[in-house]
Amino acid sequence: xxxxxxxxxxxxxxxxxxxxxxxxxxxxxxxxxxxxxxxxxxxxxxxxxxxxxxxxxxxxxxxxxxxxxxxxxxxxxxxxxxxxxxxxxxxxxxxxxxxxxxxxxxxxxxxxxxxxxxxxxxxxxxxxxxxxxxxxxxxxxxxxxxxxxxxxxxxxxxxxxxxxxxxxxxxxxxxxxxxxxxxxxxxxxxxxxxxxxxxxxxxxxxxxxxxxxxxxxxxxxxxxxxxxxxxxxxxxxxxxxxxxxxxxxxxxxxxxxxxxxxxxxxxxxxxxxxxxxxxxxxxxxxxxxxxxxxxxxxxxxxxx
Amino acid sequence: xxxxxxxxxxxxxxxxxxxxxxxxxxxxxxxxxxxxxxxxxxxxxxxxxxxxxxxxxxxxxxxxxxxxxxxxxxxxxxxxxxxxxxxxxxxxxxxxxxxxxxxxxxxxxxxxxxxxxxxxxxxxxxxxxxxxxxxxxxxxxxxxxxxxxxxxxxxxxxxxxxxxxxxxxxxxxxxxxxxxxxxxxxxxxxxxxxxxxxxxxxxxxxxxxxxxxxxxxxxxxxxxxxxxxxxxxxxxxxxxxxxxxxxxxxxxxxxxxxxxxxxxxxxxxxxxxxxxxxxxxxxxxxxxxxxxxxxxxxxxxxxx
Numbered sequence: 001x002x003x004x005x006x007x008x009x010x011x012x013x014x015x016x017x018x019x020x021x022x023x024x025x026x027x028x029x030x031x032x033x034x035x036x037x038x039x040x041x042x043x044x045x046x047x048x049x050x051x052x053x054x055x056x057x058x059x060x061x062x063x064x065x066x067x068x069x070x071x072x073x074x075x076x077x078x079x080x081x082x083x084x085x086x087x088x089x090x091x092x093x094x095x096x097x098x099x100x101x102x103x104x105x106x107x108x109x110x111x112x113x114x115x116x117x118x119x120x121x122x123x124x125x126x127x128x129x130x131x132x133x134x135x136x137x138x139x140x141x142x143x144x145x146x147x148x149x150x151x152x153x154x155x156x157x158x159x160x161x162x163x164x165x166x167x168x169x170x171x172x173x174x175x176x177x178x179x180x181x182x183x184x185x186x187x188x189x190x191x192x193x194x195x196x197x198x199x200x201x202x203x204x205x206x207x208x209x210x211x212x213x214x215x216x217x218x219x220x221x222x223x224x225x226x227x228x229x230x231x232x233x234x235x236x237x238x239x240x241x242x243x244x245x246x247x248x249x250x251x252x253x254x255x256x257x258x259x260x261x262x263x264x265x266x267x268x269x270x271x272x273x274x275x276x277x278x279x280x281x282x283x284x285x286x287x288x289x290x291x292x293x294x295x296x297x298x299x300x301x302x303x304x
Numbered sequence: 305x306x307x308x309x310x311x312x313x314x315x316x317x318x319x320x321x322x323x324x325x326x327x328x329x330x331x332x333x334x335x336x337x338x339x340x341x342x343x344x345x346x347x348x349x350x351x352x353x354x355x356x357x358x359x360x361x362x363x364x365x366x367x368x369x370x371x372x373x374x375x376x377x378x379x380x381x382x383x384x385x386x387x388x389x390x391x392x393x394x395x396x397x398x399x400x401x402x403x404x405x406x407x408x409x410x411x412x413x414x415x416x417x418x419x420x421x422x423x424x425x426x427x428x429x430x431x432x433x434x435x436x437x438x439x440x441x442x443x444x445x446x447x448x449x450x451x452x453x454x455x456x457x458x459x460x461x462x463x464x465x466x467x468x469x470x471x472x473x474x475x476x477x478x479x480x481x482x483x484x485x486x487x488x489x490x491x492x493x494x495x496x497x498x499x500x501x502x503x504x505x506x507x508x509x510x511x512x513x514x515x516x517x518x519x520x521x522x523x524x525x526x527x528x529x530x531x532x533x534x535x536x537x538x539x540x541x542x543x544x545x546x547x548x549x550x551x552x553x554x555x556x557x558x559x560x561x562x563x564x565x566x567x568x569x570x571x572x573x574x575x576x577x578x579x580x581x582x583x584x585x586x587x588x589x590x591x592x593x594x595x596x597x598x599x600x601x602x603x604x605x606x607x608x
């Protein structure tokens with residue numbers, strides 16, 4: 001392309017996004033002169049768009065409020081950051097699973113106790129991991145697990161085969177999956193149907209070397225049953241980025257059980273967001289300039 | 305294949321290996337009747353081999369002692385388990401890097417401190433990782449990192465391009481790599497040339513958000529300089545499966561610095577080995593029966 005693309009960043013210009021936009025062929029302008037708007041705010045103060053704006057990049061993953069407010073129109077392209085967030089959360093899920101299998105928290109707490117730690121270390125390599133919920137997060141996790149030498153059994157609503165999964169099972173048959181996997185990652189939306197999808201029966205069916213990872217919502221796991229299962233040795237451990245209730249009270253046993261790792265809902269950290277989001281915005285600007293399909297396109301009436 | 309392959313497991317039959325061999329089309333026999341020997345012992349009590357043995361599978365990665373004792377001959381195939389160990393150590397390196405970036409040890413120590421942890425969480429996604437040493441471990445790590453959305457700059461002796469690396473730099477130019485990467489994983493052999501390859505100058509050249517991971521040998525890192533760099537904020541942290549000296553004394557500051565994760569040389573755990581090694585042996589037996597090339601073949605005079 002010979003000319004720069006005029007891009008507005010609002011409501012305030014952010015240094016990381018600005019640098020990425022410039023590097024990707026954008027030129028920073030006010031909204032009145034813009035062809036692209038990178039909107040870093042919420043829906044309340046969303047501006048009236050000039051007709052010349054052909055693409056609006058929203059920084060959020062869940063954009064129900066924008067849809068409900070009638071902001072998303074069909075006169076231009078709209079993108080959110082759901083793909084970016086999915087990659088980020090999938091990475092955290094892998095980090096939690098590996099930390100558990102490799103007994104990193106035990107080493108952090110107990111020091112150089114090779115006699116105790118060495119026999120307890122396990123590999124994800126050669127294992128089968130069940131992923132409950134094959135939306136963006138689950139689908140981002142699959143290639144990571146496969147590169148680590150694991151097989152994946154995916155569980156989704158329809159049972160429609162998921163790329164990269166050895167097998168896909170519909171949610172109404174999830175009960176048959178627990179005994180067929182070594183470990184399980186929960187990445188499904190929170191609904192009436194998924195509440196306590198990991199319950200006492202599921203935990204009893206999992207193998208005793210199993211790790212349970214939850215990066216979705218705390219309510220998908222029966223936390224009392226999970227504590228019982230870890231304490232009794234029915235499963236090897238759990239690694240949770242979400243809890244029920246959340247935040248947990250300081251005396252919640254979930255925070256004090258050595259076999260359970262808890263991170264404070266940081267799979268998709270809200271701080272420092274624009275720094276990590278910037279390369280994603282740049283990639284989409286390159287695609288926009290080349291006329292290629294944009295990542296994470298949103299359409300009017302879309303539901304997440 | 306219509307008939308089972310006669311396989312001896314010695315000096316003692318191991319249940320995990322036996323189950324894997326049977327599942328892969330083997331039939332357990334004494335050495336006198338064997339076509340394949342899975343040898344789980346050392347070199348001292350290695351038996352005289354019947355001519356009918358066409359393949360010997362050793363369970364070790366480093367087999368210098370077998371070579372020095374003249375045990376490895378050219379009358380049959382020999383394999384070791386270097387590929388298996390490389391996968392295992394690469395997995396541990398990824399686990400350490402992700403645990404550091406995702407601040408899992410901080411969460412383990414400090415509990416649900418979202419205000420402190422959220423701003424500190426980083427992603428390997430979108431980063432560039434330098435791998436110093438592109439032998440089996442380094443080459444096993446590359447596809448894992450790429451699946452996580454990272455780029456790799458490899459450093460090896462020759463500078464000959466390594467598959468999957470964005471760029472390969474010869475070891476004598478390693479100094480130029482430090483400022484070009486976000487994080488670095490040390491996976492090179494311990495030699496006079498690699499001693500303290502991560503020294504004060506290297507640490508000063510790395511970006512302040514860098515994590516240093518060492519799964520090779522403790523002597524490759526100048527540990528005093530590393531402590532200084534972490535304490536001063538010159539780098540973000542270090543995650544070490546090996547130390548200098550090893551084991552560290554209980555009062556070694558390396559064990560008590562919050563920005564440093566230490567696991568007790570368990571990247572390739574010696575306990576429970578046959579359980580995790582079994583699928584690897586099974587895969588090689590399937591290849592043997594199909595006439596395919598075996599994994600981790602060893603030849604007389606090989607050097608590791």
